Every structure is written in C-alpha cells, then in structure tokens.
Amino acid sequence: MVQATVTTLGFDADDTLWQNEQFFRQTEERFLELLADFGDRSALSSRLFAVEKRNIPIYGFGIKGFVLSMMETALEISDGRLDPGIIARVLTMGREMLNHPVELLPGVRETLEALADHYPLVLITKGDLFDQERKLTASGLADLFNAVEIVSDKSASTYARVFAARGDGANKGLMVGNSLRSDILPALEAGAYAMHIPHDLTWTYEHIEEPVEHPRLFVEENIQKVFEVIEKINIKSVDLRI
Numbered sequence: 001m002v003q004a005t006v007t008t009l010g011f012d013a014d015d016t017l018w019q020n021e022q023f024f025r026q027t028e029e030r031f032l033e034l035l036a037d038f039g040d041r042s043a044l045s046s047r048l049f050a051v052e053k054r055n056i057p058i059y060g061f062g063i064k065g066f067v068l069s070m071m072e073t074a075l076e077i078s079d080g081r082l083d084p085g086i087i088a089r090v091l092t093m094g095r096e097m098l099n100h101p102v103e104l105l106p107g108v109r110e111t112l113e114a115l116a117d118h119y120p121l122v123l124i125t126k127g128d129l130f131d132q133e134r135k136l137t138a139s140g141l142a143d144l145f146n147a148v149e150i151v152s153d154k155s156a157s158t159y160a161r162v163f164a165a166r167g168d169g170a171n172k173g174l175m176v177g178n179s180l181r182s183d184i185l186p187a188l189e190a191g192a193y194a195m196h197i198p199h200d201l202t203w204t205y206e207h208i209e210e211p212v213e214h215p216r217l218f219v220e221e222n223i224q225k226v227f228e229v230i231e232k233i234n235i236k237s238v239d240l241r242i
C-alpha cells in the first residue's frame with residue numbers, strides 16, 4: 001500500500017492568506033511624504049529600510065518594530081529639528097495599521113475549508129504575537145487550523161520542529177508561502193516540500209536574488225493550486241516506488 005506522501009500542510013499567513021505588505025507600503029508612502037522636506041524619496045526609503053534591518057534583531061518583525069524604525073529614521077534625518085507633530089503622526093499611522101481589517105486573498109477560505117477535511121493544517125507565521133493573533137481571529141480562519149505557530153523567525157530548525165510536533169516530520173510536510181527567504185528555502189532545507197506563491201508585493205528583506213530550483217519545490221500562481229501540487233507529489237512518490 002502506498003503511504004500518503006504529504007500528511008501535514010503548513011501555511012504562511014501574511015501575503016499568503018491575507019494582504020499585508022500593501023499596508024506597509026501605503027504607510028511608508030505617507031511617512032516619506034511627511035518627511036519630504038528632509039531629502040528625496042528614494043534616499044529616505046533606503047534609509048528607513050537600513051534602520052528596519054538593523055532593528056530586526058532587537059524588535060523582531062511586525063508593525064510595532066516598523067513604527068519604532070520610522071521614528072528613529074525621522075529623528076536621524078532631521079538632525080534634532082523634528083517637529084514633535086511628526087512623531088504623533090507616525091504613532092497614529094502605526095495604530096491605524098494595527099487596527100486595519102484583514103483582507104483575505106482570493107480563494108483562501110474555500111481552499112483551506114476543503115483541505116481541512118483531509119489534512120492537519122498548521123499556520124506558521126513570524127512576527128508580533130499580539131498582532132498575528134488579532135489578524136488570525138479577524139480572518140475567521142482560526143478554526144480551520146489544527147495548530148498555530150507564531151515564531152520570531154523562520155529557519156530550517158523551525159520547520160523541522162513544527163512538522164515533527166504537528167505532523168510526521170518535515171519530509172511529509174508541505175509548506176505554502178509567498179516568501180522564498182522565510183517560507184520556502186528554510187522549509188526545503190528542513191526536508192519538506194514547498195509551494196511558492198509569489199505575491200505582487202514582497203518586502204525587500206524577503207527577496208532572494210538567485211532563482212531557486214529544487215525537486216521538492218513547486219511555484220504556483222494561487223493557493224487553489226495546492227490540490228494539484230499534492231497530487232503531483234503523490235504521483236512522483238508512487239513512481240519512485242515502482
């Protein structure tokens with residue numbers, strides 16, 4: 001008898017299940033406008049990214065760290081001449097992001113509902129615990145997941161641990177996500193299958209320059225393709241047994 005090849009499905013959340021990066025971009029636009037007197041757009045944008053990157057090991061991922069990085073950038077570039085009103089505006093923009101309604105990506109609910117009857121589903125997301133929990137609740141998807149793992153960062157050991165704890169190990173797990181850097185490469189490294197669904201907007205930090213090729217990697221345009229991916233994996237594994 002052929003054993004099921006994939007027994008557990010892992011899903012990234014931000015920009016895989018719901019929109020996220022677009023809210024960061026919109027807020028960054030407003031921030032750059034606010035600081036237009038202090039330099040040109042692209043220089044300010046690069047400066048903000050450098051500050052964000054520097055702060056990740058301190059604040060972790062998420063909106064709160066982003067707000068602190070915007071404030072730090074504003075203070076740095078204004079050389080102490082900053083209108084305190086600007087800091088107040090940045091705090092308001094952060095609160096608006098933290099209260100923003102969750103917008104599911106097309107096909108997400110139906111796909112997860114159909115999968116949940118057959119597989120344990122695990123949400124594996126990085127970022128701010130409080131905010132990710134809020135978004136999961138607001139998404140209305142929480143009941144479809146057997147487990148939720150909100151982690152500070154995603155490495156191969158994260159996927160090895162999660163798929164061992166929530167399934168039958170990484171080599172029987174399929175990770176679905178939009179970020180090569182966070183969802184795909186470390187999952188493949190852990191021995192899992194990976195389905196990459198590129199999103200139109202991806203944060204510079206998550207970019208990977210080199211094309212990735214791997215026998216366990218599938219690149220698809222939307223989440224509904226997960227059924228085909230599972231089928232392809234199962235057919236492949238049957239071939240291997242002949």
Ligand SMILES: [Mg+2]
Pocket residue numbers: 012013014015016177178179
């Ligand atoms: Mg993501």
